[in-house]
Amino acid sequence: MAKGGRSRRPRPDLAYAREVLTVEAQALSSLIGHIGTEFADAARMLYACRGNVVTSGIGKAGIIAGKISATLASTGTPSLFLHAADAIHGDLGRVQPKDVVLILSYGGETAEVTRLLGQLEKMKVPIIAMTGNRDSTLARKAKVLLWMGRIDEACPMGLAPTATTTAMLALGDALALTVLKMRQKVGRFTREAFALYHPGGSLGRxxxxxxxxxxxxxxxxxxxxxxxxxxxxxxxxxxxxxxxxxxxxxxxxxxxxxxxxxxxxxxxxxxxxxxxxxxxxxxxxxxxxxxxxxxxxxxxxxxxxxxxxxxxxxxxxxxxxxxxxxxxxxxxxxxxx
Structure with a gap:
């Protein structure tokens, strides 16, 4: 205790902050070995999609799914984000037969996600799963599995999604940009198109x-x-x-x-x-x-x-x-x- 009975403020642990970055960098590095046949299948599905690529998830994974959707849309792949909880309360009507659904869930057993899977199966809409649990319900129901492998969270309690969501974001970027490169090879997405989708801000200018x-x-x-x-x-x-x-x-x-x-x-x-x-x-x-x-x-x-x-x-x-x-x-x- 400091003088006057006041407790001292804890000092930021900079060594731990560096450790967090190291853990997350290792998570990204570990994904490289998972880029193979299934990733190629997922890229081909998104490239061939005649509807929207619908991304979905819940919690932190849902936030990442929203960002991946934005990246896809801005690089030539029509996309929208559908919150898993909203989907099972009426918003599933946004999904159409020509769509492809990309679902993010590291554990693959979230209640809202598993309920969504059953409805998508009835609608015969193909699913791409991004998960770290290859034995999960999500993995089993997916047409293509993007397995992330075991990733330990950087959180000191090992609970808050940190390294896993960083890995999801990077894997989603890799997927979106791989599809973009496929489009560019056949002249389907030019710099003019990119400019058309980015009219605002310094980038747009x-x-x-x-x-x-x-x-x-x-x-x-x-x-x-x-x-x-x-x-x-x-x-x-x-x-x-x-x-x-x-x-x-x-x-x-x-x-x-x-x-x-x-x-x-x-x-x-x-x-x-x-x-x-x-x-x-x-x-x-x-x-x-x-x-x-x-x-x-x-x-x-x-x-x-x-x-x-x-x-x-x-x-x-x-x-x-x-x-x-x-x-x-x-x-x-x-x-x-």
Whole structure:
């Protein structure tokens, strides 16, 4: 007891905190050996699903099931979360014959889960089980078993779901992203689709397609590369939006170079009285860094930061100029540099 009869506050046990992280890391590492035929079967089921992948569970496992559902939905696999307790009180009507149900329960014998299994069996909806008990009711009723093996909780009492739910989350991520990669191999989920599903926040802004922010048409500062510097710059005088560069193209419209404010300054500093009457092709920057029309704002930011440039031409698959992204355009969309 401290003076005055007050008890001392216990100090945080940092060694124990490190032990918790070690235990959970070991749980994740142990899953690697369980990735095999059954995991492949589960991935194929989710890939082939023509309805929704319905994830379910209760308690902490239910929270993880909800997160896995969100990951699936955001990476091209339609999904919804169904709480096991709500399911047996009417919400089971959300499940349709073309769905696949992924149920999480480490012990596999939770009352709400086992009651749900019987109803799903009557509905003839296939079940994927994620559990640590291969002899459980959940494991026996499943078409595919994702067995996690024995995992000891990090909780000092060995009771609170900690290492098991961490393992469930990681295994769910592995499953969702494996299915995503399967879709990408056949062109069924592109970066454009990912951007469509993530319109909000800083991530959404970085996924904005450059075609939506680039300058084009009357706002595109462009000129033929066979002009003089003076003639190339004269064409920019009537543009509504000021730019720090002019893009140069050949007769076929292909990008051949860029002439920037910095290029103009160096040219004038050379002391050549006829500098502005020189062919722009002689003083432009050839083969400039550029973007493809299918790139994102995030791609533009990476190039801007790596090479310290402020204007990026945008070209199509044939190398033809279609637009220009100015650093001010990126800032206007709220994309951080």
């Amino acid at each position: 970085q996924l904005i397609m450059v075609r939506t922010v680039m300058r084009r048409g009357a706002d595109l500062p462009a000129a033929r590369d066979n002009l003089t510097v003076r003639a190339a710059l004269a064409g920019l005088s009537n543009m509504r939006r000021r730019s720090g560069a002019v893009c140069l193209t050949n007769a076929k419209g292909k990008l051949t170079g860029i002439f920037t404010d910095a290029d103009l300054r160096r040219l004038l500093e050379s002391g050549d009285a006829d500098a502005l009457d020189r062919p722009v092709a002689d003083v432009m920057t050839r083969n400039p860094k550029c973007l493809r029309v299918g790139d994102t704002a995030g791609d533009a930011i990476e190039i801007v930061n790596r090479y310290f440039i402020e204007e990026l031409p945008v070209v199509d698959d044939r190398g033809r100029l279609v637009g220009l992204v100015d650093v001010q355009d990126l800032l206007a969309t709220g994309v951080g540099l």
